[in-house]
Amino acid sequence: MGPGERILVVEDDDDIREVVEEVLSSEGYRVDVAKDGLDALGKLDGASRPPLILLDMMMPRMDGEAFLRALRDLPALADAAVVVISGNAAVREKASALHAAACLVKPFELDELLGLVRRLGPIHRD
Amino acid sequence: MVGSCWDVTELIDAAKTRERLLSLLQATIEATDDGMLVVGHDRKVALRNRRFLDLWKIPTGLADSKDDQSLLSYVRDQLENPEEFIREVEEVYASPEAESTGQVRCSDGRIFERYSAPQRIGAAVVGRVWCFRDISERERLLRSALFLSDASRLLASLEVEQALDGLARIAVPYMGDGCAIDVFGAGGPRRLVAISRDPRRPISPELHPGVLGGHSLIYQVGRISYLGVPLLMKDGLAGAMTFAAGAHRRYQPRDQEVAEELARRAALALDNARLYRRAQEALRARDEFLSVAAHEIRGPLTAIHLAAQAIRKGKARPEALSNMLAVVEREDRRVSQFVDELLDLGRMREGRLQLQYETVSLGEVVRDVARRHDADLIRSRSTLSVVAEENVVGQWDRFRLEQVVNNLLSNAVKFGLGRPIEVTIRARPGGAELVVQDHGIGIEPEVLPRLFKPFERGVSERHYGGLGLGLHIVKTIVEAMRGSVRVESAPETGTVFTVDLPTGAN
Numbered sequence: 001m002g003p004g005e006r007i008l009v010v011e012d013d014d015d016i017r018e019v020v021e022e023v024l025s026s027e028g029y030r031v032d033v034a035k036d037g038l039d040a041l042g043k044l045d046g047a048s049r050p051p052l053i054l055l056d057m058m059m060p061r062m063d064g065e066a067f068l069r070a071l072r073d074l075p076a077l078a079d080a081a082v083v084v085i086s087g088n089a090a091v092r093e094k095a096s097a098l099h100a101a102a103c104l105v106k107p108f109e110l111d112e113l114l115g116l117v118r119r120l121g122p123i124h125r126d
Numbered sequence: 127m128v129g130s131c132w133d134v135t136e137l138i139d140a141a142k143t144r145e146r147l148l149s150l151l152q153a154t155i156e157a158t159d160d161g162m163l164v165v166g167h168d169r170k171v172a173l174r175n176r177r178f179l180d181l182w183k184i185p186t187g188l189a190d191s192k193d194d195q196s197l198l199s200y201v202r203d204q205l206e207n208p209e210e211f212i213r214e215v216e217e218v219y220a221s222p223e224a225e226s227t228g229q230v231r232c233s234d235g236r237i238f239e240r241y242s243a244p245q246r247i248g249a250a251v252v253g254r255v256w257c258f259r260d261i262s263e264r265e266r267l268l269r270s271a272l273f274l275s276d277a278s279r280l281l282a283s284l285e286v287e288q289a290l291d292g293l294a295r296i297a298v299p300y301m302g303d304g305c306a307i308d309v310f311g312a313g314g315p316r317r318l319v320a321i322s323r324d325p326r327r328p329i330s331p332e333l334h335p336g337v338l339g340g341h342s343l344i345y346q347v348g349r350i351s352y353l354g355v356p357l358l359m360k361d362g363l364a365g366a367m368t369f370a371a372g373a374h375r376r377y378q379p380r381d382q383e384v385a386e387e388l389a390r391r392a393a394l395a396l397d398n399a400r401l402y403r404r405a406q407e408a409l410r411a412r413d414e415f416l417s418v419a420a421h422e423i424r425g426p427l428t429a430i431h432l433a434a435q436a437i438r439k440g441k442a443r444p445e446a447l448s449n450m451l452a453v454v455e456r457e458d459r460r461v462s463q464f465v466d467e468l469l470d471l472g473r474m475r476e477g478r479l480q481l482q483y484e485t486v487s488l489g490e491v492v493r494d495v496a497r498r499h500d501a502d503l504i505r506s507r508s509t510l511s512v513v514a515e516e517n518v519v520g521q522w523d524r525f526r527l528e529q530v531v532n533n534l535l536s537n538a539v540k541f542g543l544g545r546p547i548e549v550t551i552r553a554r555p556g557g558a559e560l561v562v563q564d565h566g567i568g569i570e571p572e573v574l575p576r577l578f579k580p581f582e583r584g585v586s587e588r589h590y591g592g593l594g595l596g597l598h599i600v601k602t603i604v605e606a607m608r609g610s611v612r613v614e615s616a617p618e619t620g621t622v623f624t625v626d627l628p629t630g631a632n
Binding site for chain 2: 013014015016018019020022023025026027058087088106107108109110111113114
């Protein structure tokens with residue numbers, strides 16, 4: 001795992017998105033951000049290799065679940081690793097049904113986030 | 127000359143005894159409420175009391191004829207089922223030893239209980255005693271008690287409309303040939319059910335104005351007798367029941383009593399169902415509020431948590447440090463605002479909102495609050511224009527007025543889709559007008575009526591942040607300052623909030 005891997009952060013809360021983007025960038029990852037599911041689909045348009053997606057579940061316009069449904073319909077991206085993030089602890093039970101690689105319950109630790117990204121980053125999967 | 131002497135003392139004594147016994151017998155049978163008739167072997171009337179004649183409406187001349195057959199044929203005309211009665215009587219006469227009881231229904235609605243027993247001298251049967259007791263009132267009370275108890279059983283259900291439907295069905299034929307029930311909602315009266323005994327002749331009685339005025343009454347339209355009762359709840363009319371009867375029946379005050387009792391129980395059921403629904407809604411709103419509050423507090427906590435750890439662990443680039451600190455500051459403010467809103471809600475619910483009146487310029491307040499939204503406006507890409515008439519000042523509570531402007535501006539930014547936001551301030555005779563207009567997502571028409579209620583929001587709580595208290599707080603503050611707030615909105619077009627405030631204190 002190292003610099004150059006793409007990560008897509010999908011989060012409607014401006015401040016959380018900003019902090020996560022900053023932390024991952026400072027670790028050397030290439031980070032894309034999106035403020036909701038619809039925005040995220042636009043960012044993925046034309047991507048050939050799936051990035052690691054950090055996905056908040058509660059968002060306006062297109063929420064996490066709707067985004068996942070749309071994502072799984074895209075042949076190139078259907079098996080992208082997704083970490084689902086929610087303030088609701090019930091997301092732990094939901095994560096496997098959503099075929100998520102992992103889940104984070106807000107508020108989570110920075111190390112927890114970095115650990116997950118290291119473990120699930122594309123380089124490990126190849 | 128022959129003289130004979132008899133001692134008649136015994137005869138005289140016997141005659142006196144007989145007279146006493148007859149008087150005793152007559153007095154006894156006259157003292158009872160039962161109609162009594164004693165018929166001899168020869169089917170001649172041996173004895174009867176006054177009550178018997180009254181019950182069967184027998185004229186004295188006929189009563190004196192002593193002929194059982196002529197009495198029987200007079201009586202048969204008053205019966206609902208004369209053949210059955212005659213058959214029963216003949217069966218009893220055919221078994222001289224038998225005791226017999228039964229019921230006799232008159233065509234005028236009265237019901238008699240019939241008892242018959244042999245009259246004996248020693249072991250020999252010499253005649254037959256007939257007793258008739260008017261049990262119409264007892265039967266009526268029993269039937270209405272049974273009817274009301276069936277109705278109560280139905281009304282115990284929380285599915286009150288279904289229960290009222292069932293009620294209308296059991297009310298026919300007991301309460302008449304037809305029954306209609308109306309319930310009153312926000313849109314006025316709505317006919318819930320109309321049942322007719324004869325499906326080929328459906329009934330649809332109009333609601334009587336008297337019933338709409340809250341009174342029960344009996345009235346007549348053409349050949350139909352009607353009985354209307356309002357369903358009265360603590361806070362007014364909840365509905366009405368109308369019963370209809372064809373030419374054979376005219377409603378009586380006692381029918382009205384039963385109908386009123388029925389209406390009282392139905393209204394109670396409506397009230398219970400409404401309370402239950404409200405309790406359920408309150409529970410739902412509370413659960414939703416707790417879930418929203420938890421989510422809303424976890425958001426800022428997560429941002430603060432991550433930013434603080436990033437700074438401490440050196441996981442942010444030096445040039446981003448000030449941004450990280452700004453995040454902490456901003457999110458800290460967000461949490462404080464939630465806490466303030468919650469405390470305000472508590473105060474407002476207990477009526478403890480204290481206003482500090484002073485001379486305040488509305489334009490100044492708007493510009494102050496707008497400055498606090500600068501960063502949010504930049505992030506949302508909306509622009510804000512303020513058009514204010516000079517010197518719009520009044521006696522207001524500055525802090526609370528700031529809260530009103532702040533909540534309206536926050537909403538405009540949050541739901542504004544990055545499009546321009548306009549605030550207009552105008553002087554009005556005796557007051558001031560504040561208009562906040564956005565061109566964002568707008569509000570669905572069905573949401574508008576509950577927009578200002580606490581914990582309600584125009585959008586799904588899963589999509590947009592906020593506790594759902596902002597507009598409730600706006601309305602409460604504005605009304606505390608004797609003003610009003612209204613909203614006009616259309617989905618995808620935007621929303622306009624207009625606040626009217628009187629300029630003088632109190």
